[in-house]
């Protein structure tokens with residue numbers, strides 16, 4: 001059964017529903033349409049809300065960063081952004097690992113270990129958590145990941161290598177835009193040929209972004225801490241990282257992004 005979500009494209013059945021995204025079948029067996037919803041959650045989904053326009057901002061921020069990474073030779077799921085909130089992606093079989101990279105100590109790292117808030121981490125740290133709500137995403141090591149049958153040692157070596165490359169590309173890019181990049185979480189999946197490909201999203205829901213000058217927090221930590229201005233911060237990240245060419249490429253305007261009745 002086909003559903004017409006809007007004027008421009010149709011999608012097939014709902015394949016998967018996550019906490020903030022829906023994945024739909026398309027006519028192409030190797031492709032899915034990911035809908036970025038406006039739902040926001042924190043603390044294993046205990047804290048929930050809906051923030052108008054969040055899906056739009058996260059989808060365009062992710063599209064921009066996926067495109068940047070693709071242009072630097074990183075294999076990503078991104079294929080197209082037919083309109084804000086909808087991303088056409090390569091279909092992946094997701095690996096249940098949250099691959100977290102840290103350039104500055106903050107968040108759970110300073111809660112769990114004797115690092116001080118704001119401590120520079122050079123070289124950056126890579127931490128892997130088991131993506132599993134029932135077990136509350138526990139941190140794991142290579143032996144545990146391999147014994148769980150999620151990955152092989154070669155997969156882990158590749159994931160670490162490509163994650164460090166991703167960190168370098170994103171950190172340099174964000175630095176050029178006046179943003180600090182304390183840490184981020186990414187997820188990988190396998191494509192039909194078994195290649196490990198970057199999936200999920202790269203957005204203020206999954207990264208920390210700080211204004212270098214003011215140290216303003218521009219990410220989901222605002223929501224986690226119950227502070228105001230969450231959607232304004234997400235919009236600011238989009239405005240900071242997207243340029244005129246990006247807006248043209250995706251036929252976007254800031255007005256369109258804030259108008260729900262397109």
Ligand code: 5GP
Pocket residue numbers: 098100106107108109137183184185205206207208220
């Ligand atoms: P922390 O471990 O300090 O809470 O998070 C480190 C980084 O990984 C942050 O950028 C955070 O957004 C991201 N992160 C870690 N776990 C999750 C998760 O389960 N969901 C999301 N959206 N981001 C996560």
